[in-house]
Amino acid sequence: MKIRVLDxxxxxxxxGPGFRTAIYCAGCKHACKGCHNPQSWDFNAGRWMSTDDLLEIVKADDLSDVTFTGGDPxxxxxxxxxxxxxxxEETTKTIWCWTGFTLEEIQASARLSQLLPYLDVLVDGPFILEQRDTDLLFRGSPNQRIIYLHGEPPSDDIPGTVALEPLR
Incomplete structure (x- = not known):
């Protein structure tokens, strides 16, 4: 399979916390006013990369966990x-993912929810410029949530997180 990658x-x-390999994908329809990465909205931006090639990049860095962002993965x-x-399956890395969709919107879609079991953390919701708060970690406005999808966050908790019962 191939992913349209911006960077x-x-x-x-x-x-995200610690060292990470961040995969910025191309394409987003949320078009949040004040988006820090509006060049990522274009679905034709960047280049196609195979999941095999992306996996090799991820595996080559023993230090870094993984972030999916964009655009909207x-x-x-x-x-x-x-x-x-x-x-x-092939590493012990954690995966954080940013999206303009809410968790509830994702869960309501069989197509979208197929990604959730493989994510450790979802940062959800659109950026709302009028609510911008530069003191927030890893999110731009307080409507966005840092959701640990498989239970409690680690002991070095990040303010503003939500822990869910493990997804089944």
Missing amino acids: IIEQTMAD FYQVEAFTELARRIK
Whole structure:
């Protein structure tokens, strides 16, 4: 499978806790006013990369966990599900994913929800410029939630997180 990739940033510390390999995908229809990455809205931006090639990049960095962002990975959900499944099968890395959809919108869609079992953390919801808060960690407005999808967050809890019962 292939993913339309805008950029890959290795060993970033801005896209989740610790070192991360951030995969920025192309394509987003949310068009949030004040988006920090509006060039990612274009579904034709960037280049196609195979999930095999992306997996090799992820596996080559022993230090970094993984972030899916963009754009919105849920617009390429089948390919991101394949990549996330393989990351989980072949590594011990955690996966954080940013989306403009809410968790409830994702759960209401069989197509979108196929990615959830492979994610550790979902940062959900659209950025709302009028609610912008630069003091928030890993999100731009307080409507966005940092959701630990498989139970309690680690002891070094990040303010503003939500823990769910493990997904089944």
